[in-house]
Amino acid sequence: MELNDQQKEFFAAMEGTFNTPGWTLIRQGWEEERDALAERMFHNAKSMDDVHATRVRYGLLNELIDLPAMMQQQRDQIEQDDTGETPYV
Numbered sequence: 001m002e003l004n005d006q007q008k009e010f011f012a013a014m015e016g017t018f019n020t021p022g023w024t025l026i027r028q029g030w031e032e033e034r035d036a037l038a039e040r041m042f043h044n045a046k047s048m049d050d051v052h053a054t055r056v057r058y059g060l061l062n063e064l065i066d067l068p069a070m071m072q073q074q075r076d077q078i079e080q081d082d083t084g085e086t087p088y089v
Contacts, residue, residue, distance in 0.1 A: 001081045011075050018068040027065055034061040 003011065017023055041054040063070075 001078060003075070003078060007075075007078060011071065014068075014071050018071070030061050030065050034058060034065065037061075 037054055037058050041051060045051050045054065
């Protein structure tokens, strides 16, 4: 299925964002924070609530880091869909 105008605009804007130096810097900061979480949790967690909060934070950071790949996957799924439905965007 071909992307409609709204989808084209959305994916072009997202790709433009992901290709900026600012996005690269933000992503690097998220990766550094994510990579340091395990050690910080090991040394600083006082309760299981702290462990749970760290796990949630880790998951959120992973989602942000992987956002460009998820957007591309979403675009690919729309373009390969033959049903005519618009599942995203």
